[in-house]
Amino acid sequence: MVMETDTVSELIEHLSDKRLGVALKINGTVRSHMSEYLRTKGYLEIPPVIFSTVTDPLNHPVVDPSFDYDGVKYALTKSMIFHKQMLVQKFEKIFTFSPNIRLELPEKASTGRHLLEFTQIDIEQQGATREQMMKLAEDMLVSLFKKVNQTHAAELESLGRTLSVPETPFKKYKYLDAEKEYGPDFENVLSKKSSSPFWIIDIPLDKREFYDREKADEPGILADMDLVYPEGFCEALSGGEREYDMKKILERIAKKEQTEEQFKWFLEFAKYGLKPSCGFGIGIERLVRFICGFQRIEMAHPFPKVPGRRSI
Ligand code: AMP
Ligand code: MG
Secondary structure, three states: OHHHHHHHHHHHHHHHOHHHHHHHHHHHHHHHHHHHHHHHOOOEEOOOOOEEOOOOOOOOOEEOOEEEEOOEEEEEOOOOHHHHHHHOOOOOEEEEEEEEEOEEOHHHHHHOOOOOEEEEEEEEEEOOOHHHHHHHHHHHHHHHHHHHHHHOHHHHHHHOOOOOOOOOOOEEEEHHHHHHHHOOOHHHHHHHHOOOOEEEEEEEHHHOOOOEOEEOOEEEEEEEEEEEEOOOOEEEEEEEEEOOOHHHHHHHHHHOOOOOHHHHHHHHHHOOOOOOEEEEEEEHHHHHHHHHOOOOHHHHOOOOOOOOOOOO
16 A cells, blocks of 8 residues: 555656656647658658557567457557558558557666657658658757757756757767677767767667568668667667568568567568568657656656556
């Protein structure tokens, strides 16, 4: 019972914190600005998928929430990667505000950037290259930061936060080069020493899932990208060009020791043929946290669900 009282009093304290009010206003600006920005560029907004027969396997361990309905097994959405890839066959440029459930292991609480429930702005474009999508992400963020500085100057000042508008193009590091120079914790090390967002590109194949495409000229390396915030805020988004060759998809599933059964509905769809596409997903709570300069992601959500902690 003590736990319950603590949980409720913690929530009341959290909801009374003035910084949460600022975060929610900025969250509103992020949503409306990004939506407007993408629509203007011809991207079609699609509704989110909350549960499905197929979801992202992810490349790290999480607890899997699933249930049976009418003899079929469904999982809560960890990301809409497969739904994006299916939709982009018919609608060339799409985006969605996708709520994701990822029951991260309790040790993730210490990162300050993991929630069990969060929302991605998830974008995909038929026939696009990684470079085109990186430019879209850069331009979109620059435009958002300008908008936030115009509309929320007083609120940012109340937080003691100065939000710099970064120069484009952002710096790029190849994954293996960065790892060699800065060690296994290179993302964190580079994030802490940078004052502007930067890219990690060319990610080794075993670090990601089968749906990301291997570079034609560099076996074992994916045409993937992560954007990293500066000042120690770490990963902002992940994305990449997608695998569309059925033979390679099946080889990659086997290489990961996953089963075709796990992805049955997507694979059935893919048999009709997939066109090349590229996309990325950017977490809204991490973005709001960065804009506000919060120490932890919790302050960017009214009901934060932190790994390993009870929440309402
Ligand atoms: P991923 O494709 O797994 O990298 O997820 C895409 C983006 O969603 C990440 O770059 C983050 O911005 C965000 N994200 C992923 N996992 C979490 C989490 N547990 N809590 C908050 N945001 C997350
Ligand atoms: Mg990622």
